Amino acid sequence: MSASSRENAIAALMSLLAAAYAWKSGPARRLKLWNDVSTSARPACFLFEGGEDVYSWTETARVKRIIEVRLFIYLSAKDGSVVGAALLNEVMDALDAALVPKGADELVGRNTLGGAVHHCLIEGKVLKDPGDLDGDALLVVPVKIVLS
Secondary structure, three states: HHHOOOOHHHHHHHHHHHHHOOOEEEEEEEOOEEEOOOHHHHHHEEEEEEOOOEEEEHHHHOOEEEEEEEEEEEEOOOOOOOOOOHHHHHHHHHHHHHHOOHHHHHHHOOOOOOOOOOOOEOOOOOOEEOOOOOOEEEEEEEEEEEOO
16 A cells, blocks of 8 residues: 555545534534534534654554544533433444444455555543533544554
8 A cells, every 4th residue: 555645544534424423513623612612513523633643664664654633522411311421422332333444444454444544443542521510521532543
């Protein structure tokens, strides 16, 4: 696989996210503050690219580039009949399903975002706030994109 561009990788991830869940806002590449996302605009998904890029080299002098991004997902649990943790679990299940390798990707055992990257996966600790106290539920999901 030839070297992937960062912008192609992010565009492919954004396309996958758009189809993964019924967002009212996003996915968007510019993170917004809570106060700038009304309850009626949730669930909202933002991709934050302020993480780290990691480079590692193989013995054959090939570089492996890794982009670490975070998904910030805002949900509303202000309705007393809604359990915020259940909302978070629903979104996480949708993201898990979206990132499962399918079709040709299933044969290689990784999600290549349609050939745009070597692999894309959720990796690391997910921050979950169900909004029990204030009705503002939050997920922060670490996503690792491995470019070739």
